[in-house]
Every structure is written in C-alpha cells, then in structure tokens.
Amino acid sequence: MKKKLIINSNEVEIDLSLNRDGKVEFTFNGKQYSFSNRKVDAVSQYVSGDLNALVSSFENNFIVDGKEMTIESPNRSRSKTNTSAGGHMQSPMPGKILQVLVKVGDTVSEGDSLIVMEAMKMEHTIKANSNGTVSAIHFSEGQQCAGGVDLVDLSQEEA
C-alpha cells in the first residue's frame, strides 16, 4: 500500500506491506526495511531490526539519534510545504512592523530588504526572495502582525 508522508516539508512516498510473520515492512527510497519497536519511555522508542536507533517524538517532531526531523501525514500536515516560490513574503512569527522600506511599484532584487520587524525582542529584516516588483504591502509601520501572514507581495519580472 502506497502512502505519502511529509518529511521536513518534503513529500515522500513509502510502500507499506506485511511480511510472512504479519509484521509491517516498508520501502523508502528504493530500500526495504523491516523493524520492531519497543517503547522505552514516555516519548522514546527503540527501533530495532534493520534500523537500530533511539527515536523520540512529540506530535510531528522526531529526533533520531540526536537528529531532528518532522514527519506528518499529508492530510494532517500543519506545516506548509515550501511555498516561497510565489512572491509572498511572510512574517516568520508574530511581531511588530518597525519599518516598511519599499512602496508599491518599487522594483526589487533578490536579497533586498523589504520590511524590518521586531519579534522576540530582536529585529528581523524580511528580504525579497526573488527579483520582482512590489505589488502589495499588507502592513504599515507600527502594526502588529501574526505569524505566517503575507507582508509584501512581489510580482515576478518577465525578463
């Protein structure tokens, strides 16, 4: 049975099957894995079999031998898959807009500073992720904004 997962914001397909003992196996990136798990504490499992690793997890966060990753089902995914290809510059987190450095109609290059915001008591500069023209600015100086909302829209230049 094919199944899609979102791992670190990237879509990954695995193939689930049952072996002769009735245990779940899966194929990932061309390789078949069979395994056993045992719960070792409230948040950790020891995965044995083909994989010998201590895995801790909470909600969609997993730590495998110290390395962090997020794993989610596509239909339950809380994080957006990489969407920055579009020209929407978003706030990384809730904060306050300190300075708007561009106006609608301005031509900007990748890396140009667009907005300075304050979040967690530090200044963050929102930069253009591509060349383009500023088509909309959604906040003005002094306003509070939520996390993950559009701050500035860029329309792509036709070269």
Add this chain to the structure above:
Amino acid sequence: MSTEILSKIDKILIANRGEIALRVMKTCKEMGIKSVTIYTETEKSYPHSYLSDESFSLGMGPLSETYLNHEKIIEIAKLSGAKAIHPGYGFLSENSTFAKKVTDAGLIFIGPTPHSMEIMGDKKTSKVEMEKIKIPLIPGYHGDDQSESVLKAAAIDIGFPVLVKASAGGGGKGMRVVWKEEEFSDALASAKREALNSFGDDIVLIEKFIQNPRHIEVQVMSDTHGNHLHFYERECSIQRRHQKVVEETPSMALDDKLRKSICETAVAISSGINYKGAGTVEFIMDADGKFFFLEMNTRLQVEHPITEMVTNSDLVRLQILVAAGLELPMKQEDITQSGHAIEVRIYSEDPDNNFMPAIGKIGHVGSPTLNNVRLDSGYVDGNEVTIDFDPMLAKLICWGVDRDSAISKTLHSLNEVKFLGVTTNRDYLKRIVDTTPFREGDTYTHFIDTYSDLLKPVEATDLEIAAGIASFLTSNQTEGSTKVENSQAWNRLQGFRNI
C-alpha cells in the same frame, strides 16, 4: 555562618522569572532561606511560579507594569516579609533607581551600590572612570555631540572598520559594525532606532573595531570589608550577532602570566571603584594578547555556572553573604581553577532558517545523565514557548577533567536535552563544539561567520529517516488515519516485540 546570615536575610524576593529565578531559588533552598517569586497571569504553568515558598501574581500587561514595575515589586516584597530582593540578571538588575527605592523601603538590594551601577551602567561614564585609574581602553569617540556629521568624522578619524554602539546598550542590541564610510549613515540610523526601541535612549558611541578579537571576562566578587577577589576568567568568544552562544573556562588563549595580568586588572577595577557584590569585567583581547576594557556588568552573569563548576563555588551564596554584610569566607589564594567547563545556550530558533525564532509547546525537555552536568532551565514538559520573553530556553553546563572531556560531555548531553516539540539550536551547538577550530581553541568573536561552512546542517541519512518513519508508523497520536486503513496490521503492531 548560616545563623548569622539568617538573622539578617531569612526571606528573599526574586524579581525575575525563568531559569534565573530557579537558579537563585536553588541557593535559597540550600541555605534555608525562604524564597518569594513573582509571575504574570500567563505564566502559571511555568515552574518559577510554583516552586518557591510563596509566589505572587503581577497581573497582566506590558513589562513596565509587571517585571519592571518597581513599586509593585517592592510592595510584594514588603507584603511577603522578604528582607532582601535579588534581581537576577536582565530586568531590574542594573537599574540604580530601583536599587535605591529598595534600600529606601528598608530592604536589602542583593547587588552593588546604586553608585557603582551608575558608573558602570553607562558605557561613556565607565570609560571616563577607567581612564582615571589607567585601565587600557579601545580608541573611540564617546562625546556628547551626537550629530551625524560629528559621529561620521569621528569614525573616519578612528579608521574603519568601526563599531557603533548604543551607550545604554547590552546584549548586542543597538550595535553595528561598519566596514566602509558609505555604509555609515544607514548603520547609524539602524543602531539608533534599535537603541531607542530597546532602551528608550539613542545616544551612541563609536569605537575602533578590533579584528580577530577574543571576548574574555573576569568574575569578581567584593565584600564590604575591603576584600576584592576574582574567580578567574571566562572566554565567551563564540557569539552570534553579539549574543553569546558558547562560553568556557579556562580560556585557551591565556597562559599563566596573561591570566594573572587580566585577573589583576579586573580586581584593580573592582577595588578602584570600591565595588560590592558580584560583577563581571569584560575585556576584548587581540591576537597579540593585548586586552582592553569593554564594560563591567554589575550583576550576576548568564554564564556564571561555568565559573562555579571550575572554582567549586556558589556565586549566589556569596552574593547573599555580602549583602548580609559578612566577610567573604575565602582568600584569593584559596580560589583555584580545576578542570574545564563549557556552557551552551539553548535557544528556541532555527539555525538552518536564518535563526528565525521558534515558538511551540515543549513535549519533553529531557535531562542530562552524565556526572557534573548541569541544566539550568526555566521550562518543564508541557510549557509553551511564546514570543513574550527571551528565546533562551536553557543553559547546559558540562564540567570535565579537561577540555576534551568537557566537549565530549557537551555533545552527549545535547542529545539528552531534547526540548522536543520546539525547534532549537541544539544540533547547531553540537556542530560548533565539534568543529576542528573549536577543538583546537581557535575561538574568536567572528568564529560563527568565519566557519559558517563547517556549521551547515548534516542531512539525515536514509537510515535515520527510515527509523523516524518506523517510529511514526507505530506512534498512535500522529497516526489516526493509517490505522483505519490497515487496522489488522496495526493491531498486530500494538504488541511491541522485545528483541
């Protein structure tokens, strides 16, 4: 000793939150002193609000009405019967007006005199004082004329690169390095804006920017009987945007002679201004071992635990003792450095995405298991990390018989302290201490920029991802839908097989 202290100070109000409130509380408990803490209405689930002997709500509102509200805090102290107030660090710890009000209210302020705080609290005043007692200073402009043309002329005179710094600043806020004359105006405007936002004051000073510098600081402690001691150095060269990330002691850059010289200079300062209590003298040291006075922090420092580990002392205990008017119970020659200690600061941020601050719910903090490893954290399982307070979640402090051992312990312990649920710089810290330059002691304040290539994330291997998938497939909470689709298999999987 204890009864003498208790007769003066048997109850302390801790005017702070998070890990530092818990740190001060720990010493109170060890000394049999009752502790009183304060919290805002949104912090009822955080341990500083319920682990003390008494705790009082500050209500809700901006910091000026809660943790920075002088009158309210003093009122709570009097109401609770506390004899003294410990300010921790940050918040009111270096506010001389508050210290005065505390004393005027008949309470003991655990810290230096308001006068010392005033001298050292302003970077300009402190440098003038230091010049008087012949302490080496970095070339710079500390004048009152703040017009852009004068500041720019001063920068040109000193020679680029220069550092623009908020006079009232700290923690890297309101600070900019300017490499070229053309960049000066923009950098000045930005530094002034940040300074005004953070400190309500946009006076700046300009200094020669020293390249390849190390940040070396000396812990001092003075009593009111004329004893001015030092507890050796800490090296805090590993910084990002002027915020310390990794601290260690002893410093690899000091030999016995240099160590003696820098520590004695620090004591010349503390005795020169007749200081009282715990303080830290910060120096910048160039590649030739020439050091210059940067500033003195008139409080306990975030990274004080590494000094405690290496000198086997409790600095908060000594602060309380001095505040009670007692004499320090040791002589300089009794204080020795033993082994090596490293502190790493765990921040809720994503180092692999431009260090964006992260928020979320901590599912599991985790705890270190090795000997002589200390986790100073203000969070417990289930706590939310919000944008309301500093993104530092915890400090992990590892002591080893030597530096290599301290590094090994740091690497291992960072795997144990997981802060599951929130994105942290945990893996990034591991990358820093595991680099060859760090292991060789090649630590300069630009370390993180210089070696950014060595600090890039290592992609998880297929095997590691597969282990994550295996765990995901069998974890109930994330896997409602698959269970229904393939219920037979999942029923079989529920009985984990021990192999």
